Amino acid sequence: MPTLKLTKRTLEAAEAKSKAYELRDTEVVGLLCKVSPAGRKTFMLQYRNYEGIKRKPALGLFGDLTVEQARAIAQKWLAEVREGGDPSRARAERRASMTIREFEEVFYQRWTLVRNKKSSQKLHRYMFEKYIIRRIGYYKIESISKKEIKEFVDDLSFAPGMAYISLGILSSMFKRAEEWGYRAEDTNPCKGVTTLAKKKKPRLIRQDEMARLMNYLELPEVEGGGRSAYTLAMRLQFAFAARVSEILQLRWAWVDFERRRIDWPDSKTGPIWKPISKEALALLQLAAATAGDSPFVIPNPRDPNRPALYAAYHRAWRKALTVSGIEHVGTHGIRHRAATDIANSGVPLKVGMALTAHSRVEVFMGYVHIEEPMVYDAADQVAESRKAKLEAARSIASGA
Template structure:
């Protein structure tokens, strides 16, 4: 196994292989970094305790710990070993007493608060207190079995959506428990467990429905339409292929007409920017004439110093669908319709992903729907091509020519 001075650069450059391998440090004897086939890099410390038993506990993941932090922990543990201690056993005994409820607080502080948005933090707390804590909270974190997780899911069969979300939270918790040494590696009891509920894609708003919807959104109320701050927000959501939060939280300070772009300092996926199309410019100019001195593009009608309310926006969306005679679809259906239009416009994939602010191809494609008219046209095109080739082959046979591949 390679022996070298561990540094941030060498560990970042370490590529995963078909089998796990170790990189040993020359600075602290016994300190190593294990690289898994999945690319996970774990700091470990190899030593023998006073009984001569070989130990190799994990110290933490590279990324969560820097090389210098890992060296500091390793040196501290080695000093304890020289005094007759066994830090691996001590940690195992301490962690063996941690319940799922107790680990949830550790997970929340070390992971949820650091990695997730406030809405996800609130959801995590709510789901744990409402569904998880009273069912598996008393169990020891290192002893929860797949059987117990399956029972947990079965007990929530009356609320499959809640079971789906809770299972996702538990799976993430147990994954962190493995990484932080509270469970043995590759023992996540949620692996392979499924629920009745699956994340459903919003149905696609059809083109004939879009005609009726836009007729309603574009006309003033006095002319049979529903033009308001909220219907303007819906049109902006279509124009920017945006999430609801990106439109309702949008500030004028982020809009740059001169450079034709809007910069969101934060979003679900971090900082993003999108170009201002001609359609979007017109809509933003309409918003500017109605916003007054509000810092928000779509201000709260009752308090312009605050953004528009989500509840009012969703109520306005439901009304728009009902008046337009359209079967209900959530507001996220706007983003699906916009992404499908982008994909079908012929722009390169990378450009389409930039317009929706998606970072992974598979996520972007999850928003793109197949439309029936396109499938019918494609079927006719394939049939015509096949018949043309067949006729050409018949002609060649009749004329005694060599068939063309």
């Protein structure tokens, strides 16, 4: 196994291999970093306790800990060993007694607050307090089994959506518990557990429905339409293939008319930018004519210094669907319709992903629907191609 001075640069450069391997530090004897086949890099400390028993506990993940922090922990533990202690055993005993209720606070502080946005933090707290802690909070984090998780999920059969969300949060929590040494590796009790609820793909808004919807969104109320700040927001959402939050939180300071782009400093996936098309430009100019001095492109009608309300936007969307005679579909269906239009427009895949601000192909394609007319056209095209090839083959055969 390689021995070298562990540094941030050497660990970042360490690549995953088919088998796990270790990089040992020359500065602190016993300190090492284990690189798993999945690329996970874990600081560990190898030592023998006062009974001569070999220990090799995990100290933490590279990224969560710096090299300097790992060395400091290793030196502290080695000092305890020299005095006859066994820090690995002591930690294991403390962790073995920790309940899910107690570990939830560790998980929340070390992971949720650091990695998740405010909305996800609130959802985390709500799900634990409302559903999880009441039912399984007293179980030990180290020993709760798949059977007990399955019973928890079945107990929430009256609310399959809540069971689905709870299971996702718990799965992430147990994954962190493994990484941080609170559970043995590859023992996530949520693995293989399913719920009645499944994340459904929104129904695609059909082209005939789009025609009726746009007739309503584009016309002023006096002409039988519903044009307002909220319907303008819907049209902007279509134009930018955007999430609702990206439109309702949009500020004029982020709009660069000269460079024809909008830079969102933050979104569900971090900072993003999108180009301003001719359609979007016309909509933004319309918004500018009605926004006044508001810093928001779609201001709150009652208080221009605040963004438009989500609840009011969703009410306006439901009304637009009802008036247009369209079966209900959530506002996220706008993004699915826009992504499908992008995919079917013939632009390169990477360009389509840039227009929706997706970084992974599989996520982008999850928004793209197959439209029935295209399938019928494809069937006719295949039949015509087959017929042409058959006739050509018969012609050659008869000529022979």
